[in-house]
Amino acid sequence: MSVSNIGYARIESTDLDAWHNFASDILGLMVIRNNDSDDTLKIRMDDHPFRFLVQAGKNDRLLGCGLDCGSKNQWQKNIDILADAGYAFVKSSDEEAIARSVTELAVGQDPSGNTIELYHGRELTEEPMISPTQSQFITRDASSTDLGFGHAVLPTTETEKTLSFFRDLLQMPVCDDLTPPMPEGAPPARVIFMHANNPRQHSLALFNHPHPAGVIHLMVEVSSLDEVGSALDRVKKAGLPLMATLGRxxxxxxxxxxxxxxxxxxxxxxxxxxxxxxxxxxxxxxTIGDLWGHEYNVPT
Ligand SMILES: [Fe+2]
Known part of the structure; x- marks a missing residue:
């Protein structure tokens, strides 16, 4: 396995204040913004300097996912393998690497156009993570292995090529291949789940349709069912839309x-x-994605 974990996600937002309040008050994440004119939010859930980096912009979309290659050697090997297969991942400037608190960075696209940021050497912070809702986020296992921020489900237009990109070139093994039941008349859906070199069941998944936001969803995990229930209360109180109800x-x-x-x-x-x-x-x-619940409300 050539990817250790999914370390971060970069997001573009047309309303930074709204994202700030959402991340802090609803999700219980720690938001760092240097001052009111700062056009970037660093969103923390653990000892990483950020797990989500939200930048002010003209669109609301995922800008990229950071994949931790674990070492300089593995990082270079991944770049070379991708180059041999025709995918250019060029080393970014020191400035770009520093902005992500990593030693080295190379950015490119998968065959469906999703931006992937390969890096190694993330610098951690000793500043305590203080959740405004006293939430605790699960990003390490008992032996302190980094599980990443959670997982990302990316849209695909070239599903087979994109699968091959992650499975065969970046060597992220498939752990589940799901074709869920769909309502009559809806196009067939397929979700291919892949894992990285850590115990989290999946770190990345591909969904076989495009999405205007460039991502199907991002997942974060907390340490208790009560934290999930309390967050759901906050969502309801704020009147925010659910894409799926509680389920397993x-x-x-x-x-x-x-x-x-x-x-x-x-x-x-x-x-x-x-x-x-x-x-x-x-x-x-x-062929079944849910044990119970998860009543989906997906805009057409
Ligand atoms: Fe998920």
Missing amino acids: HVNDNMCSFYVVAPGGIAIEYGFDGLLVDWDHYTPTVS
């Missing part, structure tokens, strides 16, 4: 709901995600 997934066992962030990116907020010993795991092909 089959493959990663996540008990979660999906809320729509300002601008339209869906955030899955969950608890109880499965941690896997990959030496004793058989990838699944499934």
Whole structure:
């Protein structure tokens, strides 16, 4: 496995204040903004300098996902393998790397046009993470292995090529291939889940349709069901739209709901995600995504 974890996501927002309030008051994340004219929010959930970087802009969309390659050697190897297959991931400037608190960075696109940022050497911070809602985010296992911020589900227009990009070139193994039941007349859906070199059941998934926000959803995990319930209360009190009601997934066992962030990116907020010993795991092909709940309200 050539990717250690999904370390961060970069987001563009047309309303930074709304994202600030959403991340802080609803999700319970720590938001760092140097001053009111700062056009960037650093959003923390642990000892990383940020897990989400939200930049003011003209669109509401995902700008990119940061994949931690674990070491300089593996980072260079990944770049070389992608280059041999025709994917240019060029080393970014020191300034760009410093802005992400990483030692080295290379940015490129997968075959569906999703921006992927390969890096190594993330600098952690000793400043305590203080959640405004006393929430605790799960980003490490018992042996302190970095599980990443959670997971991202990316849209695809070239599903097979994109699958090959992550599975064969970046060596992220598929752990579940889901074709969920769809309402009559709806186009067939397929969600392909992949894991990185850590026990989180999936770190990345591909959904076989495009999406205007450039992402199907981002997932964050908290440490108790009460934290999920309290967050759901806050969502309801704020009148925010849900993309899915409370429910539990089959493959990663996540008990979660999906809320729509300002601008339209869906955030899955969950608890109880499965941690896997990959030496004793058989990838699944499934047709049912949910054990219960998760009544989806997806705009057409
Ligand atoms: Fe998810």
